[in-house]
Structure formats: structure tokens, C-alpha cells
Amino acid sequence: MFVGRRPGWRLPDNDATPEAVFWSRREALALTASAGFSALARPQRSQAALPEYPPHTSRFGLSQPLTAEKYATSYNNYYEFDSGRARAPQAGSFKTKPWRVVIDGLVEEAQSFDLDDFLGKVPLEERLYRHRCVEGWAMAVPWIGFPLKVLVNLARPLGSAKYLRLESFMDPETAPGQKQFWYPWPYVEALTIAEADNELSFLVTGAYGKALLAQNGAPLRLATPWKYGFKSIKSIVRLSLTEERPITFWERQQPQEYGFWANVNPDVPHPRWSQAWERLLGTDERRPTKIWNGYGDYVASIYATLDKEPLFK
Amino acid sequence: MITPWQDRSGRFYPFKAVVFAGLLLPGVWTAIAFGLGGLGALRLNAAIHLLGIWALRFLFLSLLITPAKEILHWARLVQVRRMVGVAAFAYALAHLLFYVAEQSFDVATVADEIFFRGFLTVGLAALLGLALLAATSTDKMMKKLGGRRWRRLHRLVYAIAVVATLHYLQQLMLGEREPIVMLGLLYWLLLYRLLGVTLAQGPLGLFSVVLMSIAAAVLTALTEASLISVASGVAFGRVLVLNFSLELGIRPAWIVALPGIILACAGIAPRYQALTGMKTPSASAVRPLSRRP
Numbered sequence: 216m217f218v219g220r221r222p223g224w225r226l227p228d229n230d231a232t233p234e235a236v237f238w239s240r241r242e243a244l245a246l247t248a249s250a251g252f253s254a255l256a257r258p259q260r261s262q263a264a265l266p267e268y269p270p271h272t273s274r275f276g277l278s279q280p281l282t283a284e285k286y287a288t289s290y291n292n293y294y295e296f297d298s299g300r301a302r303a304p305q306a307g308s309f310k311t312k313p314w315r316v317v318i319d320g321l322v323e324e325a326q327s328f329d330l331d332d333f334l335g336k337v338p339l340e341e342r343l344y345r346h347r348c349v350e351g352w353a354m355a356v357p358w359i360g361f362p363l364k365v366l367v368n369l370a371r372p373l374g375s376a377k378y379l380r381l382e383s384f385m386d387p388e389t390a391p392g393q394k395q396f397w398y399p400w401p402y403v404e405a406l407t408i409a410e411a412d413n414e415l416s417f418l419v420t421g422a423y424g425k426a427l428l429a430q431n432g433a434p435l436r437l438a439t440p441w442k443y444g445f446k447s448i449k450s451i452v453r454l455s456l457t458e459e460r461p462i463t464f465w466e467r468q469q470p471q472e473y474g475f476w477a478n479v480n481p482d483v484p485h486p487r488w489s490q491a492w493e494r495l496l497g498t499d500e501r502r503p504t505k506i507w508n509g510y511g512d513y514v515a516s517i518y519a520t521l522d523k524e525p526l527f528k
Numbered sequence: 529m530i531t532p533w534q535d536r537s538g539r540f541y542p543f544k545a546v547v548f549a550g551l552l553l554p555g556v557w558t559a560i561a562f563g564l565g566g567l568g569a570l571r572l573n574a575a576i577h578l579l580g581i582w583a584l585r586f587l588f589l590s591l592l593i594t595p596a597k598e599i600l601h602w603a604r605l606v607q608v609r610r611m612v613g614v615a616a617f618a619y620a621l622a623h624l625l626f627y628v629a630e631q632s633f634d635v636a637t638v639a640d641e642i643f644f645r646g647f648l649t650v651g652l653a654a655l656l657g658l659a660l661l662a663a664t665s666t667d668k669m670m671k672k673l674g675g676r677r678w679r680r681l682h683r684l685v686y687a688i689a690v691v692a693t694l695h696y697l698q699q700l701m702l703g704e705r706e707p708i709v710m711l712g713l714l715y716w717l718l719l720y721r722l723l724g725v726t727l728a729q730g731p732l733g734l735f736s737v738v739l740m741s742i743a744a745a746v747l748t749a750l751t752e753a754s755l756i757s758v759a760s761g762v763a764f765g766r767v768l769v770l771n772f773s774l775e776l777g778i779r780p781a782w783i784v785a786l787p788g789i790i791l792a793c794a795g796i797a798p799r800y801q802a803l804t805g806m807k808t809p810s811a812s813a814v815r816p817l818s819r820r821p
Contacts, residue, residue, distance in 0.1 A: 290569035352570055394776055395703045397760035397767070468760065487645060487699075489637070494630070496569035501632045 267339075277343045278509075279495070279502075282354035284423045286497040291430045292348065293449060294398065295383070295390035306429030308389045311450070314434045320380070320455035322370035330434055334420060337361045341424075342417060342438075347479050347508045349443035353493040358438050359421030364412050367454065372408065376456035379411040380404075381437060381448045399468060404448035405461040405475065406439065409517045415440060415510060418451075441510035443477045474528035478518070479508035483527035532611055535604070547608045551615040554582040555622070572630040576623060580651075583619035584692055584710060586612055587658070591689060591717045598731035599791050601798040610665050613685070617662040620655045620692075647698035654692040657684055686721065689714055702756055705780050712748030712784030719744055734792045734799070741788025749781035 296306045314330040339359055347353045367379060383402035387393040393400045410416060417438040420427055427433040432449025439446050445465055465473035472486050481491045481504035492501045507514055518526055530536065533545035558578050561567050567574035590613040597605040631638050642648045661682055663669070670678050693707075693714045700707045719740050723732055732740065753767040771779045 286569035352573075391776075397702055397756050397762045484644075487647065489641060489644075492631075492637070494570055494573070499572055499629075501630070501634075 277345065277355050279345070279355050281343065282356060282495065283497045287354050287356050287422065288428050288431060290352070290354075290496050292350070292444070293392075293430055293432075294395075295392040295400075295402065295450075296430070297392060306390075309429045309433075310389070311429065311434040314452075316366075316435065316451065317453045318366065318370040318455070319453070320457050321373040321376035322456050323373060324370050326370050330420075333366075337365060339420070344417070344438055344440040345508055345510075346438070346440060346444055346447070347493055347504065349445055349473070349477065349485060349490075351488060351490070351493055352496055353502075354496045356422055357424070358417060358419040359424070360417050360419040360438070362414060363416040363418050363437065364414075366418060367411055367456075370456070372456045375458050377408055378457045378460050379406050379408060380453075380455040380457050380461040381406075381451050382453040382455070383448055384450050384452050399464060402448055402464045403461060403467075404437070404446055404463050405457075406446075407517070408456075410439070410514075413514055413517060415513055441478060441507040441514045443479060445473070446477050474525050476524060476526045476528065478514075478526050479504060480506050480527035482506075535607060541604075541607070543604070544608055544611070548611060551586065551611065554578070555619065558582075572626060576626045576630060579619050579623040579626060580696070581706070583616050583623055583658075584696060586616035586619060587685075587689055587692060588710070588713055588717065590616055591685065595717070595720045595737075596791060599734070599737060599795040601795070601802070614662050614665055617655075617658040620658050624652075624655055647695055650691055650698065651695040654688050654695055657688040657691065661685060661688070686718065689717065700755070702759055703776070705777070705783075708748060708752045708755075708780035709783050711751060712744055712780055713787070715747050716741060716744040716784065716788055734795050737792040737795070738789055741785050741792070744788065745781040745785035748784045749779070752780055 293306070296309075312331065315327060316330055316333070317325070317327045319325040339361055341357055341359050343355060343357050345353060345355050363379075381404045384390070385393060385401040387400075392398075406416065417440075419432070419436045419438050420434060422428075422431055427436065429450075432447075435451045436449045437447045437451065446463075460475060463473075463475060466475055479490070484490050490504055493504050494501055505511075518524075530538065532548035533540060533542075535541035535544065558567075558575055562571055562575050565571070567578075590609055593605055593609040593612065597603060628635070628638050631641070642652050661684060664673065664678065664681060673681065693711055696707050696710060720732065720737075723736065723740060724730065728736065749768060749771050753764050756762065756767045757764040770776055771781050
């Protein structure tokens with residue numbers, strides 16, 4: 216959590232959030248105030264229920280405009296809910312309340328709690344992050360959440376813990392994609408402890424001033440903006456500290472194409488396509504990909520001694 | 529010059545006009561959706577995919593004309609074949625142009641990508657093949673080459689269909705249905721031709737068409753199970769038995785079996801009528817040639 220200090224990745228006011236986004240957040244808060252009726256009238260009830268958070272909006276910025284909400288919420292990869300091509304995951308009966316989260320493994324104090332209870336206690340903040348999918352598309356999203364380390368430190372990791380394993384939900388009845396038994400469900404991702412401790416590693420519960428939608432990973436997802444999007448696991452139910460490096464979902468499925476590190480790098484192509492460029496959602500624009508997705512100043516030091524690892528796969 | 533709605537004698541041919549309109553439709557729809565924002569967050573990408581899939585569908589449709597003509601005893605069907613084939617080329621060309629647009633018309637990157645990415649190289653090979661066939665599709669070229677040479681050249685379309693399907697399959701996501709369905713339909717088209725020149729020495733009988741459709745479906749199921757089991761390590765048999773459950777929706781093999789069987793059933797009518805010597809209006813619609821002097 217920050218106290219007055221402004222880290223460099225928070226760009227100054229001149230690149231403030233577009234007004235429309237700011238106001239949509241205000242409206243969402245107003246809706247929360249009159250929650251009674253919205254609970255009945257709106258099927259996406261969870262959309263309105265987000266704890267209050269300070270309007271940090273203008274302190275965050277990007278060197279690019281935010282992606283329009285309709286695109287960020289409709290263009291997704293969520294294989295649990297569709298095969299990937301349709302891009303509009305139908306998560307109709309997916310229940311995100313109540314949502315239990317467990318932290319276990321090499322910790323002094325394993326935890327298990329209801330997410331809503333926890334969100335009532337942790338201060339939320341808004342961050343404008345770039346997001347770069349390994350497929351070559353990119354967006355800029357105003358996430359709402361809290362630093363990953365806040366949650367991890369709660370359980371007090373042991374000195375022997377070297378990795379943080381994150382696991383998504385498993386429920387083939389509501390997520391038909393999980394019936395495709397050739398995929399190693401549930402979705403698993405992992406970070407090193409240093410990566411998890413980095414200030415950029417962010418747990419997300421909302422976006423665009425509202426609670427997260429199912430297709431964006433409700434009710435709790437990760438955002439590690441210097442890595443390809445598939446590292447940012449959705450709908451997290453379990454965080455485990457481990458000594459051995461976990462094998463992640465895509466690493467297990469297609470090790471020749473996807474690795475553990477998956478840091479963004481324009482000069483290291485995916486076997487089937489170049490990573491030199493990225494396409495911004497909602498535009499016809501193509502821009503050059505930035506190494507570490509533009510976040511090198513904050514994360515490159517993590518990897519100073521890891522140069523033998525395939526950091527960009 | 530014969531327009532897309534005239535028959536060889538220059539008379540208005542409604543069926544041909546309808547096919548022509550049908551060939552334009554996906555392109556018009558794509559253009560409108562593109563302009564009105566109906567193609568989502570990455571409209572160039574969506575357009576590339578749509579145009580590519582329609583190119584492949586029309587290519588297959590052009591290959592289906594001769595089998596359909598033989599099964600349905602519908603000789604005039606051949607009159608739309610060139611149009612369908614040229615449409616396949618037009619969609620494939622638009623598919624490439626939209627890819628170039630998606631790369632912001634950066635021709636150097638496009639060339640680089642086509643050279644280095646196998647599936648793009650394969651796609652370009654199919655497009656060049658289609659271009660060659662489209663360029664030699666005119667009456668003038670047909671005359672110039674001579675019937676025999678022209679036919680031999682245009683048999684290339686089978687190789688192009690194989691290459692184009694490979695291009696599609698190289699981007700397969702495990703469990704995705706349409707690429708496997710297209711592969712199965714390719715099996716059907718190839719089998720029909722293969723059996724026609726070997727076993728049957730001529731058009732296949734209806735019963736053979738049904739058997740062959742089942743064979744194509746079985747082949748499709750076996751291919752799908754092999755692809756998934758090799759790529760993911762799950763047991764071959766486990767994927768295969770999925771064909772007998774609805775757990776993951778209707779499997780590609782069933783969809784592959786269907787068109788051939790439907791076609792064979794439709795082929796009963798003209799044969800029955802020929803047998804009984806009936807001359808109903810529907811019979812003349814099925815065999816318009818017999819009506820003409």
C-alpha cells in the first residue's frame with residue numbers, strides 16, 4: 216500500500232482517465248447506494264456490489280487511451296466457458312457469491328475466508344494497466360483491486376517457500392469447457408515469490424468502476440501486466456506456497472509453445488507468430504510491442520540473475 | 529460474354545442468379561458488419577477469419593458440384609461450377625488483403641511472416657493455386673489450353689483443397705469443431721472422386737454414396753481422436769467414445785456423415801421417376817436437360 220509516495224508506473228495527471236469511465240464508476244457507486252432495487256432488476260447483480268474505494272483515478276495514467284469497456288468485457292479468452300474462438304464467454308449460471316479463497320502450503324498460518332468478508336477489510340485501489348495477450352492483442356484496463364502481496368503476507372510464508380501457485384475453480388457443470396478432458400483442468404498459474412511480492416502484481420475484483428464480470432475473471436483474478444495475459448489467472452480459489460516450481464496449465468498442455476515465465480518481449484516470437492506488434496482492442500491500430508510490456512523499470516531487476524531461464528516463453 | 533444469371537444460350541437462368549446472389553452474400557454481410565461495428569473488438573481479425581472460412585466453404589462447394597450433379601441427375605448444375613470456384617478465389621484474395629490491412633499495409637512484415645510462419649506459407653500456396661485456376665477459368669483460356677490440358681490443370685483443385693484445409697487445421701484449437709468438420713468433408717470429396725475412378729469406374733450408386741459417407745465420418749472420428757490424443761496425451765479411445773455422447777455437443781463425424789446421406793436420399797427421386805417414366809414438373813426441374821431440344 217502506498218502512503219503519499221507515487222511510484223513511477225503511476226503516470227501523472229496529464230493522462231487522466233477519460234471522463235466517461237470516471238462517471239461510469241460514479242454511477243456504479245450510486246447504484247450500490249440504492250442496491251435494493253438493482254438486486255431484483257439486474258441479472259448481473261454482482262456488477263453493482265463493490266466496496267467503496269478512493270477515487271485514485273486521476274493519479275493513474277497510461278501512455279495510451281483506455282480500452283472501451285464494451286471491448287474489454289466482450290473480447291476474452293476464457294476456455295472454461297468457450298473454446299476460444301467465439302470470444303464472448305457465456306458464463307450464465309456461474310456463481311461468484313459466496314466465493315471461498317484458501318491460502319495454504321508453506322505458510323505459518325493457512326487461511327480460508329469468504330472473499331466478500333475479506334474485501335470489506337482491505338483497501339481497494341484503481342490501477343490503469345496494459346494487458347498483452349500472447350495471441351497479439353492488447354488492451355488498457357482500469358482494474359480495481361489490491362496488491363497480491365497483501366493477501367500472501369496474511370498467511371506469513373515460510374522461508375522455504377519459493378513459488379506461489381494459483382489455482383482457478385473447477386465446476387464442469389457451469390463451465391462446460393472443463394468437460395474437454397484433454398485440457399489439464401483446473402487452470403493453474405504460478406509466480407516466483409519475488410514476482411508475487413512485486414508492487415505491480417495485483418489482485419483484481421473490479422474494472423471500469425464495477426465489480427468484475429464473469430468473463431473477466433470474477434470474482435478474483437490476477438493482473439501481472441509485464442507478462443502475457445495467460446499468466447493473469449481468473450476466478451482464483453486457492454493460493455499455495457510451494458518449494459518446487461509448479462507446472463502451469465499451458466506449460467503442461469503445450470510446453471513447446473508456452474513456458475513458466477512468459478514475460479512480454481517483442482523480439483522473441485511465438486512459434487506460430489511474431490510478437491513484434493500488438494493490436495489494440497476496439498481499434499484497427501497496430502503498435503510495436505514493448506519489452507516487459509513497458510514495465511521494465513519495475514520488474515527487470517527481478518530477473519537479473521535468471522538469465523539462463525527462458526524468460527520470454 | 530455470359531452474365532452470372534444467364535445460361536449458355538443467353539437465357540435468364542433463375543437458379544444461376546440465386547447461386548450468384550448466395551456467393552455474394554457472405555461478402556456483403558461481412559462488409560456491412562465491418563462498417564457498422566458488428567465484428568467486435570478486432571474487426572480486421574474477425575473479417576480475416578470470416579473471409580477465409582467462406583473461401584474454403586466455396587472451394588468445397590465447387591468440388592461438390594460434380595458429385596451432386598451425378599447423384600441428383602442434375603446436369604445443368606455444372607453451369608454454376610466456375611462461378612463458385614471463382615468466388616472461392618475472390619474470398620481467398622480478400623482474406624489475404626485483410627491480413628495485409630491488419631498488418632497496417634506493412635508489406636515487409638507480411639512477407640517476413642509468410643516466409644517464417646508455416647501456416648501462412650501454406651495459405652499462400654493455396655491462394656496462388658486458386659489464382660492460377662481462376663486465371664485459366666475463362667472460355668478463352670479453356671480453348672487456348674485445349675480440353676484435355678485444361679482438365680488436367682484444373683485437377684489441381686484437389687491438391688489446393690488439401691493445402692487450404694491444412695492451412696485451417698494448423699490453427700486448430702483442441703476440441704474446436706469446424707476445422708475437423710471441414711477435414712471430414714474433404715475426405716468425402718476425395719473419396720467420391722477416388723472411388724469413382726477406381727472401383728466404380730463411373731458415378732457411384734446411391735448405396736455406395738451412403739456407405740462412403742459413413743466411411744468418411746469414421747475416418748473423421750479417427751483423425752479427431754488421433755489429433756487430440758497426440759497433442760494432449762489423453763487416451764485415443766476416450767476421445768473416440770465421445771462420438772456416442774452429447775457431453776461435448778454433436779461431434780464432427782456426425783456432421784460429416786449428414787450431407788452425403790441427404791444427397792443420396794434426394795437422389796432417389798430422379799431415379800424413381802426415370803424408372804416409372806413419370807414426367808412430373810418436379811422431374812423436369814431435376815432433369816431440365818432432357819426437356820431441351
